[in-house]
Structures are given as structure tokens and as C-alpha cells.
Amino acid sequence: MTPSSQLQVMLAEENGATPSVRVVQALSEHGALSATQLARITGLAKSTISTALTSLRASAMVIESSAAEKDRGAGRPATTITLNPAAGTCVGVLLGGEHIQVIVADVTHAVISDVALPMKTDYSPQEAVTATSRLIGEAYREHRLSLQTMLGVGIAVAGPINPRDGRVLRASGVPTWSGVNIKHEFQRVLKCPVIAENESNCSAIAELMWGAAVGRQDFIFLTMDLAIGGAVVANGQLVSGNAGAAGEFGHICINPDGPLCRCGNHGCLELYAGLKEPLGEFSRQFGQEVTIDEVISLARGGNLAAQTMIEQVAHVAGQGLGIIASVVNPGLVVVGGRLALARELLLAPLEASFNRHSLVKRSELDADARTQVLSSAFSGRGACLGAVGLVLRAGGRTG
Amino acid sequence: MTPSSQLQVMLAEENGATPSVRVVQALSEHGALSATQLARITGLAKSTISTALTSLRASAMVIESSAAEKDRGAGRPATTITLNPAAGTCVGVLLGGEHIQVIVADVTHAVISDVALPMKTDYSPQEAVTATSRLIGEAYREHRLSLQTMLGVGIAVAGPINPRDGRVLRASGVPTWSGVNIKHEFQRVLKCPVIAENESNCSAIAELMWGAAVGRQDFIFLTMDLAIGGAVVANGQLVSGNAGAAGEFGHICINPDGPLCRCGNHGCLELYAGLKEPLGEFSRQFGQEVTIDEVISLARGGNLAAQTMIEQVAHVAGQGLGIIASVVNPGLVVVGGRLALARELLLAPLEASFNRHSLVKRSELDADARTQVLSSAFSGRGACLGAVGLVLRAGGRTG
DNA sequence: CCTAATTTGTTCTAGGATGAACTTATTACC
DNA sequence: GGTAATAAGTTCATCCTAGAACAAATTAGG
Structure with missing residues (x-):
């Protein structure tokens, strides 16, 4: 059996918990x-x-690594095993608001190709399928890879996906996508296993597999960007919720009398902790369009207005974290999104505000019961890497 | 092997997922x-x-029930199996703020004895062990049961319990209990398996096993009483959180500029949705001490002030549910606590407010993606029954 | 009244996972 | 340098579970 066919069999299996898969x-x-x-x-x-x-060795799925480790202590030295990079390729796709990103990686999640294509807003599912298909084909051709090695395609989607039927929630932002079964639409054209998942959930999976949350059972992922989003992992499993709408931290109501949000409610967290408004305001005062990255650079360089802006959103986000912690009490908060690139500039005020708004104060907890706050381990491409992770984890929800 | 010894073996097993246990x-x-x-x-x-x-029949754990069902349709009629009520007894203990409740039940969770003992506030763990031990002894003696049949004791505790070491959170309300390992303290005296769990989590387990949440994988339990509390079940498992502080819905901050809460923060949900304040106010206006049950009766009888009071807390609680739903998007909300006895009087305004504060509106969802709201199936003794359930589920977290 | 259809429950066999015992490879120490 | 200690990895008997075939008990219909 060839390596790729073996993993494909593994992917196809209903019960994804066989020893080989777990290895x-x-x-x-x-x-x-x-x-x-x-x-x-x-x-x-x-x-x-x-x-x-x-069995995995026989089918060339794994190889013995040459990494001779420092052997301290007696006993027979261990032979280290790694996945065989030649075992196959995985594709991660991010269907973003205004672009489509495609990452091709080997089974060790080493990135082979990472490209993005700008799209006009409100592009249709059909356009997405065509564009994705083209991007994947080009990437494989450019790197002289055979499409035969493609083990599967993971897709990160901006809106919530109903975990029962795999369809985009009717109430999700973009009407052209509502009710679409992404898995089916893409599988028809790509002709290989497709797994679709919410974008924030993909980011969380990337952190869980390779990032700041490796080995953690209970954590949340918080996206801080123009908008606010997130994901919840409890008892080692993604919490999707009944309609796939768990982890919608941006729409936690923190002020019932506040301004109207695009979701139809009032005073959502996103209105205060999202960067859309503050960035617009900042740009006006600055006299030109300013990006998130530029604000971070300015803040690093000592620009008070930029620093204040980051501190303000951090303050409100910390309040939100306090609320979230009262519900799920995570052991770890991983902060992603473009603002996470500000690192300590964001985390320091965020943690301070979080602690102030926490039910149980840090000082009253044993070290291991405290909630850690960390930056995402990936710079901007976490969601798309997570989509690659979907393929490797496969056997999750494939509905 | 006697039935009780068999279940005791099952309880002692590390892996609680053997076919017999699952049956x-x-x-x-x-x-x-x-x-x-x-x-x-x-x-x-x-x-x-x-x-x-x-095997279970051989050891008399189960018996063939005589319940001859209506056989519609062809085919060999099924023989129905039930647990053997004589297989053993389970004890559930509730360590309440001002009383200790002890329920003795058989393995079918039929209640044999249900007693309570008032305690002075801030009673110590030692007093609790002594009182509980006495109550259990008396109950068994009164019903001519042998303590040999006692399969285990489940204990529902008011504060959060650290899921890692089983100790009461240092920061929990009562200082005499902080850091105490309930399991160990009770096991030393009771000399049988002891399982301790947070009170709200016990209530949730009762609903999950025998109540409104049977067969559900994702739901939350919301306690509406003098205080506000709750529990979260996701992917079929209790979410305890990192320090056991998940489900502390009462301390979700809904107004950072609000009054000081006993937890040290400002504007907690409990201050607006808990009945402590409104009930005191109501009692003053009414001229005498009024209980929650009496307020419900008055509201049923048409008393406008009582109705308004319920509607007001329902309104705020609905706002809280909206926030919780943004985090975990549960398929079901089970409302417990004494105010849940008001049924529709509470649920109607609660659901209306919840829908108003929800990210995704009911009308935009398919029927199966909507979040249901139901009253608890138990009147006031859910937590203690849940403690009984702990024994039957056993093999959960026995740390 | 007899046969086919249907559904329940048991028996048997094959495939997997486990734990114990065993082999292999290295360090520590006399 | 030789032996004991230690740890890694393999082999094998045992136990457990699933699936298929089979036996049992009932209804429907000619």
C-alpha cells in the first residue's frame, strides 16, 4: 500500500480512533x-x-528520524520516529472576507506553498470553488507535486457552520452563503476528502496541534482584529455549540443600551474591542489610512495615541475575558488576530484588565489553577494552518 | 459475587467505560x-x-422486568431489563449553606429516605462529616438497611472544586472550607467510595441522567434562587474548567460601573437576577418576611408586584443567557433553583429576553438549531439527587 | 392452520488491544 | 573490563468486542 492511500483509508474510516490514526x-x-x-x-x-x-513503517507513512538526542541517563537509547514528509500533501483553505488563501503542506505540516487571491466582497460559493480549485492546481504545478499525493482539503470558513448538517448558518453575515454545504460543494469539484470548519475553530486547532495550546485540554482562542471572534476547547474537544455558534465572543453584550451592532443587538463587545472603529478614528486624526500593523509599529515607536488605542481595546477585551471565564473558566487564553502581533503591548493591559474582571483573582489561586494568557504562535496564517490540521486530525466531524 | 460487590468493583475501576458499566x-x-x-x-x-x-443477571445486578409492553408490530417480543432495586443503595449528600441534606436511594434512583438537618452558618468540614455520618446511619437504621449495601456516597458542595486535586477552591466563599479535600475527609470516616462535585454540576448531572436533559450533549443548567449559579455540559461532558470555576453565571459582569458584589467585582449578574435583594425589598413593602415559594403563589394569584419582580429578574437573566449562548451556544437551557417552580411565569419572559439578547434569533434558525428553555424536572432536590447520580455514574473524576 | 416476514436474543469466530515476559542496547560503578 | 541497573522495543497468551450466522418468538396473510 502506498503511504498516501493508507492515510486516505484512515481518513475515510468512520471511527478515527484506531491506533495508527492516533500515532x-x-x-x-x-x-x-x-x-x-x-x-x-x-x-x-x-x-x-x-x-x-x-505497519506504518511498512507503508512508509513514518520513518526513523536521524535526530540523535542528548541521552542523559542509562538505558537503551530511543529511536525517534517522525512522519514521512513524502507520505502526502495536505491543503488548507481560508475563505476570508476579501481574499482566499491556500496553503499546501506535507504531513509534518511543513508549508510547501502559501498563496492568496484577493476576491471582491460577497463572492459567491461558486466563485470560491473555482478560485480555490485554480489556486490548488497552480500550487501543485509550480512545486511539481502530483495531485495524487493530495490527502485532503481543510476549509476555514468565516461564518458558523451547523455541526449537524455541515451547512453555513442561515443567519451568517453573507446571504449568498447561507445554507450552503461547503463540504459537498467543494468535494464535488476537488474530488478528494473535504473538511469544513469555522475559521476561529481552525485557529484553535492550529494552536492545539502545534501552537501555544499543545497538550492543553481547556482553553479559549480569542481573535482580536477589526472584528472579535473566538473558539472554545473544553475537555480536549472543540465546543461547536448547537448551531455552530459557540465562541462568538464578539457578540457578547456588554452594554444593553449601547450602539447597534451589525448582528442586530446592542452594545456588543466587538463594538468596543474590535479595531474597526478605533482604527477609522485614528486614520482620520492621522490624516491617512493606517493598518493594524502600522498602529503596532507606531505604538512600539512611542506614539501615545497608538498605545492608548491598544490599551483601550485591551481593557474592554479583558472585561470580555472575565465574562467568558465565568462561563468556562479556561486554563489558557490564546490571543490571535492581527492585534496579537503587538505581543506584550497588548497582553500586559489585557491580563491586568482580565484579572480585575475575574471572579477568582490570580493571587488567590494555586499556580496551576490560574488562567494563562498567551499570544498566538502563528502570525496571521493560523486559521489556514488549522485548516491543514483538519486534514491531519481528520475523522473529526466530517458531516 | 454479590450485586453490591460487583458494582463496588465497577466503581473502583479506573476506566469507567466497560460494557457492564455502560449498561x-x-x-x-x-x-x-x-x-x-x-x-x-x-x-x-x-x-x-x-x-x-x-454477567449482570448472574450477579443479580439486573432483573427481567415484568412490564409487558404493548407490542405493536410483528417480531419476537422484547424482554425488558431493569436494575435490581435490591442491588444496593446509594447516598447523596448536599452540603448547603445552612443545612445538610441526605438522600438514600436504590440503584434505580428511587428515593428511600430524604432528610435534612439545619446547620449554623459557616459550619466546619469536621462538623459536616460528623453530621453527615450521623444522618446516614440514622437513615439506614430507620429503614432497616444494612450499611453493607451502601455502594458509595456522592457529595454536592456549594463552592467550586479544583478538578485536578479535588480540593475546595481557596477563594471559595467560606474560609473554613478552603483547600479541604472533601473526598478524603469523608472517605476517612464513611469508609466507602466518596465522590465530591460542585452543587450546580450535581444538578446538571441529575438533569442529564433523569431530567430535562436526558440524551442531550450540549446544555447549560441555570440556578435561579437567592443567588445565581449554573453548570455547563459540552460534548456530553461536564465542563469544570481549570479551577472548577466554570458555570459561575452569577458572576458574569453585566455592568462594570454597578454596585459591589460579594465576589469583589462590580455589577455581577447575581445582583440583578438573584432574588436576595428583590425579595428583601418585597418583604419590606409587604410588611412581613416572604419566601420565594410565597412570591410565586402571589404571582399566580394575580399579585402585580410579585409578577413584576419575577419578570424583572427574568429579563436580566435572559440577558445573561444571551451572553452565555454567545460563548457556548447550548442546545438547551435547564432552569433550576426555587424560582424555577414558577414555570411559565418565569420561562415566558426569560425566553423572550433571551431571544432579544441572542446573537442568532430563533426565527432565523432551523428547529433543531434553536436553543430550548425548560424548567428543571426536580423540585428543589435536584442537586442532592445529582449527588446520588455521581455514585451511579462513578468513574467520572474520582480525584 | 400453515408459511413468510419480522424482530429479539444467543453463539461463534475473527480481529484488536493489553500486560507480562523477554530481548536488546546503553550507562554507572566497582 | 565486567556486572548490575536502566530503559527501549518486541513477542505472545489472554481478554474483549464486533459482526455474522443462527435460534427463538411473535404477527400478517392466504
Whole structure:
């Protein structure tokens, strides 16, 4: 059996919890591991790992890594195993508001190609399928890869997806997309396994697999950008909610008498913690259009107005985190979105405000019961990498 | 093997997912079932159920029920199986603010004894152990039960419990309890398996096993009483959070400039949706101390002030639900606490307000994507019944 | 009244996972 | 340098579960 066909079989399986799949997942998440480490991580018996590895070795899915580690301590040295980069390629697609991004990666999630195509606003699902298909074809041709190696395509979608039927929520922002089953639409043209998931959930998966949340069971992802969004992971699983609308942190109401939000309610968190308004205001005062990255640079350079702007959104976001923590009490908050690139400039005031608005104060908690706040490990392409992760994790919700 | 020893073995097992345990759980949750129904519910194969049942029958854990059902349709009639009420007894304990409640039930969760003992406020853990031990002893003696049949004791605790070490959160209301490991303290004296869990989580477990949330994977429990609390169930599992402080809905901040709450923050939901303040105010105007039950009766009888009071807390609680739904988007909200006894008087305005404060409006959703709101199925003793449920579910977090 | 259809429940076998025992490879120490 | 200690990885008997075939008990219909 060829490596790619083996993973394709694994992807196709209903029950994604076979030892081989779990070994592949663990390797994908941790890079290089020994058989013993694999046993500890997956919770399977050494013997089970052993048999799984012989089969995976036989089909060239994994290889023995040459990484000779520093062996401190006695005992037989471990042979490290890694995924075989030649085992196949995964595609991650981000259907953004005004562009489509396509990442091609090998099974070790090393990025082979990362391209983006600007789209006109409110592009239709049909246009998205065509554009994506073209981008994927071009990427494979440019890097002389065979489409035969493509194991699957993960798609990150801006709006909520109903976890039961896989369709975009009727009430999601863009009417042309409402009710569309992304998986079906893309699968028809791409002719390979497709997994669609909410954009923020993809970001969370990227953090969970390779980022700031590796090994964590309970954390939230918070997007801070022009808009505010997020995702919730509890007990090691994504919380999608009943209609796929969990993690919509931007639309937490923090002021019932506040201004009207695009969602139809009043005083949503996004209106105060999203950068759309403040950035517009800043641009007007500055005399020219300013991007988020530029604001961060200005703040770093000592510009008081820029610093104040970041501090203000951090303050409100911290209030939001306090509210979220009262509901799910996460052990970790990973902050993503373009504003996360401000690092400490954002995190310091954010954490301070979060602590002020927390039910249980940091000082009253044991170290391991405190909620950590970290920046995303990825700069801007977390969601699309997460879409790649969907393929590797596969067997999640494939409805 | 005697039935009780068998369940005790099952309780002691690390992995609580053996077919026998799952059959017992399913029977506990559904009452009487046929082997085929058990296979469907547990997801196990018919053959597995068959072998599990022969073993459970041999040890008298289950019996064949005489309930001859209406057989519509062809085919061999099913023999219904139920748990054997003589298989053992379970104890549920509620450590309340001013009383301790003890329920003794058989494995079918039929209540044999339900007693309560008033305690002075701020009673110590030691006093609690002594009182509980006495109450249990008395209950067993009174009903001529042998303590040998006692399979385990579940304990519902008012404050958050750290899921990692099982200790009461340092920052929980009462200082005498902070840091205490309830499981250990009680186990030392009671000499049988003890499982401790947060009170609201117990209520949620009761709803999940036998109440309004049977078969649900994603729901929240909302306590409406003098105080506001709750619990979160996502992907079929309780969400305890990092420090056990998930589901603290009462301390969601809905007004940063609001009055000081006992938790140290400002403008918590509890200050507006809890009945403590409004009830005191009502009592003053009414000229005498009024209980929650009396307010409900008055409202039913047409008393406008009582009705207004319920509508007002319902309005704010609906706002809180909107916030919670933005975070976890539950498929169901079960409302408990003494105010839940007002049923439609509370639910109608609560649902209306919830819908008004929801990101996604009911009308925009397919029927199955809407969030239902229901009253608790238990009148006031849900938490203590849930503690009984802890014993039956056992194998959850026994840390 | 007999046969086909239907559904329940049991038996048997094959495939997987586990834990114990064993082999292999290295360090530590006398 | 040799032996003990330590840790990694493999092999094998055992146990568990799923799926298929089979046996059992009932209804529908000619």
C-alpha cells in the first residue's frame, strides 16, 4: 500500500480512533517521538504502538528520524520516529472576507506553498470553488507535486457552520452563503476528502496541534482584529455549540443600551474591542489610512495615541475575558488576530484588565489553577494552518 | 459475587467505560430497556450487550422486568431489563449553606429516605462529616438497611472544586472550607467510595441522567434562587474548567460601573437576577418576611408586584443567557433553583429576553438549531439527587 | 392452520488491544 | 573490563468486542 492511500483509508474510516490514526496525530502534533513517548501520549500500550509502527513503517507513512538526542541517563537509547514528509500533501483553505488563501503542506505540516487571491466582497460559493480549485492546481504545478499525493482539503470558513448538517448558518453575515454545504460543494469539484470548519475553530486547532495550546485540554482562542471572534476547547474537544455558534465572543453584550451592532443587538463587545472603529478614528486624526500593523509599529515607536488605542481595546477585551471565564473558566487564553502581533503591548493591559474582571483573582489561586494568557504562535496564517490540521486530525466531524 | 460487590468493583475501576458499566448507566438513565434498545443507546454490539447482561443477571445486578409492553408490530417480543432495586443503595449528600441534606436511594434512583438537618452558618468540614455520618446511619437504621449495601456516597458542595486535586477552591466563599479535600475527609470516616462535585454540576448531572436533559450533549443548567449559579455540559461532558470555576453565571459582569458584589467585582449578574435583594425589598413593602415559594403563589394569584419582580429578574437573566449562548451556544437551557417552580411565569419572559439578547434569533434558525428553555424536572432536590447520580455514574473524576 | 416476514436474543469466530515476559542496547560503578 | 541497573522495543497468551450466522418468538396473510 502506498503511504498516501493508507492515510486516505484512515481518513475515510468512520471511527478515527484506531491506533495508527492516533500515532499519526501524535506525531503530527509533537514532531519527532520515540515509541515509548508515543505510548505515553496516546495512552495506548507499548505493544499496540509497536504493531502500529511496524505497519506504518511498512507503508512508509513514518520513518526513523536521524535526530540523535542528548541521552542523559542509562538505558537503551530511543529511536525517534517522525512522519514521512513524502507520505502526502495536505491543503488548507481560508475563505476570508476579501481574499482566499491556500496553503499546501506535507504531513509534518511543513508549508510547501502559501498563496492568496484577493476576491471582491460577497463572492459567491461558486466563485470560491473555482478560485480555490485554480489556486490548488497552480500550487501543485509550480512545486511539481502530483495531485495524487493530495490527502485532503481543510476549509476555514468565516461564518458558523451547523455541526449537524455541515451547512453555513442561515443567519451568517453573507446571504449568498447561507445554507450552503461547503463540504459537498467543494468535494464535488476537488474530488478528494473535504473538511469544513469555522475559521476561529481552525485557529484553535492550529494552536492545539502545534501552537501555544499543545497538550492543553481547556482553553479559549480569542481573535482580536477589526472584528472579535473566538473558539472554545473544553475537555480536549472543540465546543461547536448547537448551531455552530459557540465562541462568538464578539457578540457578547456588554452594554444593553449601547450602539447597534451589525448582528442586530446592542452594545456588543466587538463594538468596543474590535479595531474597526478605533482604527477609522485614528486614520482620520492621522490624516491617512493606517493598518493594524502600522498602529503596532507606531505604538512600539512611542506614539501615545497608538498605545492608548491598544490599551483601550485591551481593557474592554479583558472585561470580555472575565465574562467568558465565568462561563468556562479556561486554563489558557490564546490571543490571535492581527492585534496579537503587538505581543506584550497588548497582553500586559489585557491580563491586568482580565484579572480585575475575574471572579477568582490570580493571587488567590494555586499556580496551576490560574488562567494563562498567551499570544498566538502563528502570525496571521493560523486559521489556514488549522485548516491543514483538519486534514491531519481528520475523522473529526466530517458531516 | 454479590450485586453490591460487583458494582463496588465497577466503581473502583479506573476506566469507567466497560460494557457492564455502560449498561448500568443506560438502565439508570432510562429505567426499563430491552437488550436491543440497550445496544442502540450504548452504541455497543448486540452480542456485547448479551454477554454483559448474562454477567449482570448472574450477579443479580439486573432483573427481567415484568412490564409487558404493548407490542405493536410483528417480531419476537422484547424482554425488558431493569436494575435490581435490591442491588444496593446509594447516598447523596448536599452540603448547603445552612443545612445538610441526605438522600438514600436504590440503584434505580428511587428515593428511600430524604432528610435534612439545619446547620449554623459557616459550619466546619469536621462538623459536616460528623453530621453527615450521623444522618446516614440514622437513615439506614430507620429503614432497616444494612450499611453493607451502601455502594458509595456522592457529595454536592456549594463552592467550586479544583478538578485536578479535588480540593475546595481557596477563594471559595467560606474560609473554613478552603483547600479541604472533601473526598478524603469523608472517605476517612464513611469508609466507602466518596465522590465530591460542585452543587450546580450535581444538578446538571441529575438533569442529564433523569431530567430535562436526558440524551442531550450540549446544555447549560441555570440556578435561579437567592443567588445565581449554573453548570455547563459540552460534548456530553461536564465542563469544570481549570479551577472548577466554570458555570459561575452569577458572576458574569453585566455592568462594570454597578454596585459591589460579594465576589469583589462590580455589577455581577447575581445582583440583578438573584432574588436576595428583590425579595428583601418585597418583604419590606409587604410588611412581613416572604419566601420565594410565597412570591410565586402571589404571582399566580394575580399579585402585580410579585409578577413584576419575577419578570424583572427574568429579563436580566435572559440577558445573561444571551451572553452565555454567545460563548457556548447550548442546545438547551435547564432552569433550576426555587424560582424555577414558577414555570411559565418565569420561562415566558426569560425566553423572550433571551431571544432579544441572542446573537442568532430563533426565527432565523432551523428547529433543531434553536436553543430550548425548560424548567428543571426536580423540585428543589435536584442537586442532592445529582449527588446520588455521581455514585451511579462513578468513574467520572474520582480525584 | 400453515408459511413468510419480522424482530429479539444467543453463539461463534475473527480481529484488536493489553500486560507480562523477554530481548536488546546503553550507562554507572566497582 | 565486567556486572548490575536502566530503559527501549518486541513477542505472545489472554481478554474483549464486533459482526455474522443462527435460534427463538411473535404477527400478517392466504
